[in-house]
Each structure stands twice: as structure tokens, then as C-alpha cells.
Amino acid sequence: MNVSLNWITLRVRDIEDSLEFYHNILGLPINRRFESRGKQIAMLGTQEQPKIELIQGSEIMVMPENGISVGFEVESLDAAIEELNSKGIPIVRGPISPNPHLRFFYILDPDGFEVQLAEHS
Known part of the structure; x- marks a missing residue:
């Protein structure tokens, strides 16, 4: 079997808040x-990459404390920190550098899901 990642679904309280983020x-x-079926859905990402699917109106909510996080690669961690600070988005953990080639930190989305931004060198 040969598979590739298509999307990751996050069940959100308010799709507009999540789209803003x-x-x-x-x-x-x-x-x-x-x-x-009465649920607002948005797919985010380019055609070539796996998507983040946001669903509002679901009867089943996944709670952030269940260990779910979403990770993104950035070109410059320092530039990302500066931009997020200017937008009032606090860093909740990090930056962390587990080895000389990787640095990352975490922020929270509007529903409390951890979002990791990582820079590989």
C-alpha cells in the first residue's frame, strides 16, 4: 500500500476565529x-500540500489536551517570532533546540490546539 497525507481535521468552535488564525x-x-450537513468546512493549504480541514458545527469536539498539535515549517524562526509578537500572538513554549539543525516553538490556535513552528537548517 502506498499512501500520502491528504488532510488533518480540526473540529473548531468558531470557523471565523480559526480562519483568522x-x-x-x-x-x-x-x-x-x-x-x-449543516457544518461549515474550510480546507486550507496549497494544491500541492496536505490540507488543514476546519469543521465547525460538529457534535464531536476533540479537546486540545488530548495531545493534538499541528506543525509548520518556517524559513526563519526569528522572523516568525517577530511577526507573531507584532500580531499579539504569544509563544507558549520555546524556542527549543533539540539539536544544532532544528529549532521550534509553540503557539495556540483559537481552540487551544498547539501549533508548532519549526526551522530546519
């Missing part, structure tokens, strides 16, 4: 947005 703050493009 993932699209306007982190810069993920909105690939498509639609309603299905």
Missing part, C-alpha cells in the same frame, strides 16, 4: 470553503 495570521491559503 490559520489564514490571516499564519498565511495558509483557503483552498475551498463549503457547508455539508
Whole structure:
């Protein structure tokens, strides 16, 4: 079997708050947005990459304390920190450098899910 990652689903309380964070703050493009069975859904990411699927209106909520996090690569961790600080987004953990080739830190999305931003060198 040969598989590739297509999307990761986050069940959110308010899709507009989540779109503000993932699209306007982190810069993920909105690939498509639609309603299905009374649920608002947005797919974020470019055509070539796996997507983040945001679903509002789900009866099942995944709680952030269940260990779910989403990771993104950035070109410059220092530039990311500066930009997030200017937008009022606090860093909740890090920066951490487990080896000379990797640095990362964590922020929280509007639902409390951890979002890791990492720089590989």
C-alpha cells in the first residue's frame, strides 16, 4: 500500500476565529470553503500540500489536551517570532533546540490546539 497525507481535521468552535488564525495570521491559503450537513468546512493549504480541514458545527469536539498539535515549517524562526509578537500572538513554549539543525516553538490556535513552528537548517 502506498499512501500520502491528504488532510488533518480540526473540529473548531468558531470557523471565523480559526480562519483568522490559520489564514490571516499564519498565511495558509483557503483552498475551498463549503457547508455539508449543516457544518461549515474550510480546507486550507496549497494544491500541492496536505490540507488543514476546519469543521465547525460538529457534535464531536476533540479537546486540545488530548495531545493534538499541528506543525509548520518556517524559513526563519526569528522572523516568525517577530511577526507573531507584532500580531499579539504569544509563544507558549520555546524556542527549543533539540539539536544544532532544528529549532521550534509553540503557539495556540483559537481552540487551544498547539501549533508548532519549526526551522530546519
